[in-house]
Amino acid sequence: MTAAPVLASFGGAFEFIFTPxxxxxxxxxxxxxxxxxxxxxxNQLEITLLALALALVIALPAGLFFGHRGTGEFIALGxxxxxxxxxxLALIALMAAVIGIGLLNLTVALAILxxxxxxxxxxxxxxQVDRASVEAARGLGMTELEIVRKVEAPMAIPSxxxxxxxxxxxxxxxxxxxxxxxxxxxxxxxxxxxxxxPDGVLAGAILVALLALALEFSLAGLQRLLxxxxxxLRPA
Amino acid sequence: xxxDKTRLGMALAMLAALALAIGVSACGSxxxxxxxxxxxxxxxxxxxxSNPENAKVSLTIGSKNFPEQEILGEIYTQALAAAGYKAxxxxxxxxxxxxxxxxxxxxxxxxxxYASTALTSFFGLEPEEVPSDGNEAWEKANxxxxxxxxxxxxxxxxxxxxAVGTLKKTAEKYGxxxxxxxxxxxxxxxxxxxxxxxxxxxxxxxxxxxYGLKFKSFxxxxxxxxxxxxEKGQADLSILFTTDPQLSAEKxxxxxxxxxxxxxxxxxxxxVSTPKVVEKAGPDYEKTIxxxxxxxxxxxxxxxxxxxxxxxxxxxxxxAAYLKSAGxxx
Numbered sequence: 001m002t003a004a005p006v007l008a009s010f011g012g013a014f015e016f017i018f019t020p021x022x023x024x025x026x027x028x029x030x031x032x033x034x035x036x037x038x039x040x041x042x043n044q045l046e047i048t049l050l051a052l053a054l055a056l057v058i059a060l061p062a063g064l065f066f067g068h069r070g071t072g073e074f075i076a077l078g079x080x081x082x083x084x085x086x087x088x089l090a091l092i093a094l095m096a097a098v099i100g101i102g103l104l105n106l107t108v109a110l111a112i113l114x115x116x117x118x119x120x121x122x123x124x125x126x127x128q129v130d131r132a133s134v135e136a137a138r139g140l141g142m143t144e145l146e147i148v149r150k151v152e153a154p155m156a157i158p159s160x161x162x163x164x165x166x167x168x169x170x171x172x173x174x175x176x177x178x179x180x181x182x183x184x185x186x187x188x189x190x191x192x193x194x195x196x197x198p199d200g201v202l203a204g205a206i207l208v209a210l211l212a213l214a215l216e217f218s219l220a221g222l223q224r225l226l227x228x229x230x231x232x233l234r235p236a
Numbered sequence: 237x238x239x240d241k242t243r244l245g246m247a248l249a250m251l252a253a254l255a256l257a258i259g260v261s262a263c264g265s266x267x268x269x270x271x272x273x274x275x276x277x278x279x280x281x282x283x284x285x286s287n288p289e290n291a292k293v294s295l296t297i298g299s300k301n302f303p304e305q306e307i308l309g310e311i312y313t314q315a316l317a318a319a320g321y322k323a324x325x326x327x328x329x330x331x332x333x334x335x336x337x338x339x340x341x342x343x344x345x346x347x348x349x350y351a352s353t354a355l356t357s358f359f360g361l362e363p364e365e366v367p368s369d370g371n372e373a374w375e376k377a378n379x380x381x382x383x384x385x386x387x388x389x390x391x392x393x394x395x396x397x398x399a400v401g402t403l404k405k406t407a408e409k410y411g412x413x414x415x416x417x418x419x420x421x422x423x424x425x426x427x428x429x430x431x432x433x434x435x436x437x438x439x440x441x442x443x444x445x446x447y448g449l450k451f452k453s454f455x456x457x458x459x460x461x462x463x464x465x466x467e468k469g470q471a472d473l474s475i476l477f478t479t480d481p482q483l484s485a486e487k488x489x490x491x492x493x494x495x496x497x498x499x500x501x502x503x504x505x506x507x508v509s510t511p512k513v514v515e516k517a518g519p520d521y522e523k524t525i526x527x528x529x530x531x532x533x534x535x536x537x538x539x540x541x542x543x544x545x546x547x548x549x550x551x552x553x554x555x556a557a558y559l560k561s562a563g564x565x566x
Contacts, residue, residue: 023435025356025357025435025436025437025438026435026436026437026441029435029437029441100470101457101461101464101465101468101470102455102470179431179456179457180431180456180457180458180461181457181458181461182428182455182456182457183455183456184431184434184456188431188432188434188456191432192431192432192435193330193331193333193334194331194332194333194357194432194436195432195434195435195436196432196435197333198333
């Protein structure tokens, strides 16, 4: 396969992103273009952030709790690993039958997808905190909650953030198929090849990848801000 | 190092669970035991004769990605196998664009397409321009197919179309019989359809432009959920197919509105293939396909759809039952 047709398809995809294209099936109305791209991207971002927030609210405290106590390893790690095996489409279908279609259904389904990495990485991160530091803190008279807040969590930031970043990427990637369950995201371009054409499909894929990268970089930046100086100097 | 009995116990339990999981999934594949009760094919078709000449020809029959298509794909595959071909199926390829490309590239020998879909989606006709006569539509589509080096066989007796459907009580509440009756009412109603419905002139775009309707909202959902959203009360209106079994099986629950402005063209199935395959496969190829689909009237197709969508049979089983009871296979 030569380079020329590949590059040509990218050209078509970029055109699709910026200017509306004609399509056989729309009776003359244009498809694609920046307005539609922005709308769908914002939808995808919205549902990603909502699902991530829900996953954080559930998994972060659980991970901190079990990690600090040192119990529930089977749940934290086992659930984490088993959760990765859940097929997203089946989960969405199950939610559709139980909760119904739409934003709530999808937020819950995507949050379920995001919980395992956060839970596992938080748990492991806390467990790996230097026990001497924890004992010293206890000796100083800190309460258990203070120990988690001031000693364990800050030292586990790298691991916790790895979990959050993994969860975010999983969620944003899966949010692409949200149009099958009532929420219009960039997946519209990929699922509706009859309407948007092969240029649209490729454009959709490119946009999802860009969105994922943008989120990844943002979270990496946030992680650097939150990681204490001492940890940054520590040799890997 | 202590020999940890609990560790061993857990490991054995894990292995047992894994073995069970593998065993269950292996047993999960269905066995072909279908009891054919109601009539699946009215007329007695001529039994397909196996021609040894055909054994050297391999055919791959494709289909689009919903049950009615898969049933048709299976019917053709099994019929061609009965005629002596080395026929295999490659179902659920995707939407019409994907299937179209597959037959053009030679990845499949052929697949069943709706004449209306071919005319609007491939050849850019407006929905009102699609001939309502099945044979006319076939001829028009065939003309266009020949220009791209493809060929389409004669149409099936049944035709299928998109339709605006709703719960019977919704229709009674607002006095809806035709789609035009939605004027003035549609602003309060939500419409659910496949993701591409929003932009298609033979779907939402057509309802907006040609009927002048504005809906309260449109939500994209997977085709398989088109009745679920109505039942769950989330959708006021949903895009259905006229061949859907739910329409006859649950006719006091669901109704479709009459398409008085012809935005949803009806399409008979025409089998699309290439002249190259037709030549290589010999006369039995087209003959078998055209013969075996003669029994597919609207009630028969609905019955087959019912078996797969409501009774959860596989397309393979439903197709086999059809061929047998219609007399094509022994």
